[in-house]
Amino acid sequence: MRDSRExxxxxxxxxxxxxxxxxxxxxxxxxxxxxxxxxxxxxxxALNGIGRNDNNEAPAIYLIKxxxxxxxxxxxxxxxASLGRGPGQKNLVxxxxxxDGDGQVETSKAGRNCRRTxxxx
Numbered sequence: 001m002r003d004s005r006e007x008x009x010x011x012x013x014x015x016x017x018x019x020x021x022x023x024x025x026x027x028x029x030x031x032x033x034x035x036x037x038x039x040x041x042x043x044x045x046a047l048n049g050i051g052r053n054d055n056n057e058a059p060a061i062y063l064i065k066x067x068x069x070x071x072x073x074x075x076x077x078x079x080x081a082s083l084g085r086g087p088g089q090k091n092l093v094x095x096x097x098x099x100d101g102d103g104q105v106e107t108s109k110a111g112r113n114c115r116r117t118x119x120x121x
Contacts, residue, residue: 012041018049022052
């Protein structure tokens with residue numbers, strides 16, 4: 001997946017297949033791929049896989065970190081959306097409270113729908 005000679009379709013297919021695994025063992029691999037891959041769509045697929053992961057609280061903690069610190073608004077939105085897919089849902093309320101005053105990301109109560117809202121000021 002990191003080989004730049006591979007076509008983008010092959011890379012997307014590989015990341016999609018990997019992100020479908022709910023195995024706790026894939027969590028570190030997906031986190032590493034998120035950190036090292038430059039393409040936004042691959043990063044979003046990695047976040048989707050992290051959100052589906054069956055590991056206890058680690059996926060939610062990682063997704064909250066990404067949602068709070070990533071510079072790319074679309075990546076932050078993907079991290080928030082991915083929080084609603086996994087077992088670590090108790091952290092979702094904490095995240096919503098953290099970003100409530102942000103003004104750039106609006107979330108539904110379930111954390112599944114994200115959309116941009118204009119920043120006033």
